[in-house]
């Protein structure tokens with residue numbers, strides 16, 4: 001990707017053995033520093049190591065020894081954030097692979113997908129459910145630069161009810177016992193225990209499956225799984241540890257119960273009606289719609305990829321996809337960007353922008369959902385989501401103006417994550 005007239009100053013070699021900070025100077029024709037503000041014209045952005053240190057109008061001269069990146073007339077904008085990915089899986093994976101593939105294979109698949117995701121412009125992702133240590137290993141690998149990929153905020157295994165979405169289902173009971181990840185819970189006490197266990201294991205966020213889900217072999221529909229007392233225990237325990245909770249939820253009853261318990265974000269939210277969304281609004285709950293997931297399952301329906309149990313559940317959802325986004329906007333519920341990549345091919349994450357616009361967000365709101373709004377949900381608004389001095393050097397460049405046409409975000413030309421250029 002290193003194709004934009006990069007000029008390494010002749011003095012660079014002299015600095016090689018010293019402890020000098022590395023400086024990178026970027027020229028771009030247009031810069032969106034913050035999705036809530038209009039783009040500014042030709043600008044110079046200076047990076048020192050992994051931090052943005054200056055944003056100045058026009059083209060200012062690079063200091064001696066700086067690496068220079070000239071992006072021409074491209075638009076430079078904050079690195080994108082996807083709040084719902086599954087890096088360790090690919091679409092159409094047979095559920096029986098869980099009984100064959102070791103967790104280590106998930107790390108290999110995840111390393112492949114982390115690189116693909118970064119090159120699609122996503123410099124931070126929230127890993128929404130994986131085997132015990134796979135996402136944590138990937139998180140460490142992209143943080144120290146051993147593998148190319150985004151910053152990873154990782155949940156690890158999801159908490160679920162026994163036999164619910166998120167538990168291992170579809171096998172004999174003795175096989176379930178072998179494959180069990182250890183995160184099902186029954187009753188408030190055990191659910192609190194499992195939150196603490198996830199925290200001890202290294203979770204950055206607690207993921208729960210609050211209702212049935214489409215792609216599991218459980219055949220009990222898409223409504224609520226946990227009791228309100230269990231949801232309350234999960235939310236209170238997580239918050240006491242400084243962790244947020246993300247709840248997979250489709251049915252309106254399960255969404256309402258999750259929001260009422262203080263869970264921080266509803267993932268999918270397919271059947272959220274006005275009464276449900278009013279509870280979310282009152283509680284400050286975010287909606288993460290994952291519209292691309294439904295594109296993925298729509299493309300695979302009727303092709304012998306899914307079991308009959310799953311196909312039935314897919315058909316329950318498709319007529320309602322996107323309606324919750326329109327209603328959420330009307331009622332003032334914050335919509336944050338997440339795709340469920342892994343249900344569709346990793347790297348197509350940017351397709352979510354056009355779907356958000358299709359269901360009523362403006363291009364500016366869609367971009368905010370993947371930058372400032374997503375950063376706020378992660379409690380990282382002073383680290384990522386804007387181009388400003390002091391922020392992590394996470395930026396992408398695209399041709400065209402994404403505030404006029406969000407499809408510009410589907411083809412990202414240049415990526416910098418934590419000061420490192422993907423090349």
Ligand SMILES: [Zn+2]
Nearest residue numbers: 084086128340
């Ligand atoms: Zn998911």
